[in-house]
Amino acid sequence: MSKQENLILPKDFPQLKNDTFLRAARGEEIEHVPVWCMRQAGRYLPEFRESRAGKDFFETCQSPEACCELTLQPLRRFPFDAAIIFSDILVVPQAMGMDVQMVAGKGPTFPEPLKEPEDLQRLQVKVDTAKELGYVFRAITLTRHKIEGKVPLIGFSGAPWTLMSYMIEGGGSNTHSKAKRWLYQHPEASHMLLKMLTDVIVEYLLGQVAAGAQALQVFESHAGILGPAEFKEFSLPYLRDIARRVKDKLKEAGQDVPMIVFAKDAHYALEELSQSNYEVVGLDWTIDPLSARERTGGKVSLQGNMDPCALYAPKERISDIVKKMLEGFGTRGYIANLGHGVYPDMTPENIGAFVEAVHQHSKQMIKQI
Ligand SMILES: Cc1c2[nH]c(c1CCC(=O)O)Cc1[nH]c(c(CCC(=O)O)c1C)Cc1[nH]c(c(CCC(=O)O)c1C)Cc1[nH]c(c(C)c1CCC(=O)O)C2
Numbered sequence: 596m597s598k599q600e601n602l603i604l605p606k607d608f609p610q611l612k613n614d615t616f617l618r619a620a621r622g623e624e625i626e627h628v629p630v631w632c633m634r635q636a637g638r639y640l641p642e643f644r645e646s647r648a649g650k651d652f653f654e655t656c657q658s659p660e661a662c663c664e665l666t667l668q669p670l671r672r673f674p675f676d677a678a679i680i681f682s683d684i685l686v687v688p689q690a691m692g693m694d695v696q697m698v699a700g701k702g703p704t705f706p707e708p709l710k711e712p713e714d715l716q717r718l719q720v721k722v723d724t725a726k727e728l729g730y731v732f733r734a735i736t737l738t739r740h741k742i743e744g745k746v747p748l749i750g751f752s753g754a755p756w757t758l759m760s761y762m763i764e765g766g767g768s769n770t771h772s773k774a775k776r777w778l779y780q781h782p783e784a785s786h787m788l789l790k791m792l793t794d795v796i797v798e799y800l801l802g803q804v805a806a807g808a809q810a811l812q813v814f815e816s817h818a819g820i821l822g823p824a825e826f827k828e829f830s831l832p833y834l835r836d837i838a839r840r841v842k843d844k845l846k847e848a849g850q851d852v853p854m855i856v857f858a859k860d861a862h863y864a865l866e867e868l869s870q871s872n873y874e875v876v877g878l879d880w881t882i883d884p885l886s887a888r889e890r891t892g893g894k895v896s897l898q899g900n901m902d903p904c905a906l907y908a909p910k911e912r913i914s915d916i917v918k919k920m921l922e923g924f925g926t927r928g929y930i931a932n933l934g935h936g937v938y939p940d941m942t943p944e945n946i947g948a949f950v951e952a953v954h955q956h957s958k959q960m961i962k963q964i
Contacts, residue, residue: 603659605736605807609744616677616747620810620853620875620896622928628921628957629676630950631749633857634936635669636681640943642668652697653689656682662734663741670745672943673950676930677746677810680735680803684753684814687795688762690727692719701766708765708773712784720791724798731799732806739807750808752799754815754858755792755833759785771820778829785829793833797840804845804852812855812877813837819860819879826864831871834858838872855898859935869895880934884923896928901949903933906941910948917952926957926964 611617616629638644646664647655655661665681685695685703698704709715725732739748753761760774768774777785800811815830838854845852856868857877868876869891878887878899887897905916920931931953937946 603733603737603740605732605739605805608739608807609742611744611747611809613676613746616930617809617853619928619930620855622874622896625926626958626961627954628926628929628931630931630953631675631677631679632669632933632937632946632949633679635673635675635679635946636665637937638939639937639941639946640668640672653683653686653695656686657730659730659734659737662731663738666734666738666748667741669946670742673947674954675746675950677749678738678742679749679751679812680731680738680808682731682734682751684751684758684816685761686728686731687753687758687792687799690719690722690724690799691791691795692717693762703761703766705762705765709763709788712777712781712787715784715788715791718788718791722795722798724795724802728799728802732802735803735806735808739809747809748807749810749812749855750800750803750806751812751814752796752803752837754813754818754830754837754856755789755796756821756830757815757817758792759788760817760820762788771817775820775825778825782828789829789833793836796837797844800837800841801844804841804850808852810853810855811841812857813873815856815858815861818858818864821861823863826858826861827867830858830861831864831867834868834873835871842872857898865890875930877932878934884920888924893928896930897924898930898932900932900934903935903938903941906933906937906945906949908945910945913945913948914952914956917949918956921953921956921960926960931957 615625618625619629662681666678670678689695694706696704760771763774834856853874855875855877856873859879862882875896875898880900880902
């Protein structure tokens with residue numbers, strides 16, 4: 596660790612000025628609906644492209660200064676109510692000993708994916724997260740200082756099934772058939788791998804809170820490739836276990852950090868997800884807001900779910916879509932977001948229009964209550 600990094604300690608953080616996001620996560624009263632966007636730090640911003648130019652993606656992830664700068668960039672442009680630390684879900688398989696590269700035009704690539712259950716022996720079972728992922732913790736601590744209490748900082752991890760599917764597929768996939776083959780041919784080895792990942796993820800999330808994360812989001816981005824039965828067996832128990840174990844440990848330390856679960860395309864499991872120890876359930880755009888409310892019965896706060904492609908619409912149309920979304924979800928226990936990440940070809944101006952529409956319409960709706 597450099598001398599300078601040594602001075603950045605996870606304490607004496609600036610006081611939080613806008614806690615709207617945290618209050619909404621807990622279902623408390625708010626003056627406006629909070630909003631942030633998945634992938635708000637991304638290639639749609641010219642300053643992001645400039646900062647990232649010519650640099651390796653995972654080297655960038657390993658630089659606390661670079662992660663801090665990329666996390667803060669969108670906040671300089673838009674009045675978001677939360678920031679998410681710049682990093683990637685695939686740092687966890689890396690910490691377990693797998694090589695992962697970001698290949699331009701192709702996305703994340705594992706040169707040596709897991710092929711058969713014997714390959715599990717290649718993985719590090721006991722991961723020293725402070726050593727292997729300390730760079731993420733340092734990025735969080737630095738960013739929490741530099742954000743100056745403007746908004747809360749969200750930490751995150753990939754969920755076990757999503758990480759397992761990357762580790763077996765070796766990258767993106769349409770069918771995920773290599774990873775799904777394991778579920779049907781090697782259920783025991785699959786559970787072994789999912790359990791290994793769960794143990795690392797629990798430690799990793801706790802380390803992020805200790806470093807300064809004020810909320811946590813767990814990304815089960817590949818939930819939709821599973822059906823209801825497989826989701827119940829290979830995803831849900833691990834999602835629940837993660838939240839339970841993280842919360843139990845935090846409680847011991849007298850801490851309370853809201854947790855969000857985002858299981859993309861898992862509309863079939865909405866009821867179960869709302870009873871999984873998470874305060875917030877993130878939704879993709881395939882779910883109707885009103886029916887999501889009905890099916891979750893007011894047990895949790897909801898986050899989402901505008902189709903990211905609606906950002907291609909003219910600004911007035913974005914405003915109308917946002918208004919309908921707010922009317923569907925209601926303003927209480929709700930965090931506005933997209934149903935998935937911002938795409939690189941989207942215009943920053945339209946993200947601004949989205950944020951402004953959420954703030955304006957929700958303020959009016961709250962006044963009328
Ligand atoms: C599946 C997944 C990954 N990474 C992530 C997920 C889960 C969310 C989801 O479902 O999208 C999570 C992630 N990745 C990134 C963040 C940072 C925070 C934020 O949302 O702003 C977060 C939360 C930065 C990133 N991670 C990545 C980028 C773009 C590449 C770059 O900056 O050079 C960013 C901003 C790369 C990445 N990393 C991954 C993919 C599929 C890609 C895209 C590859 C491509 O587009 O070429 C794996």
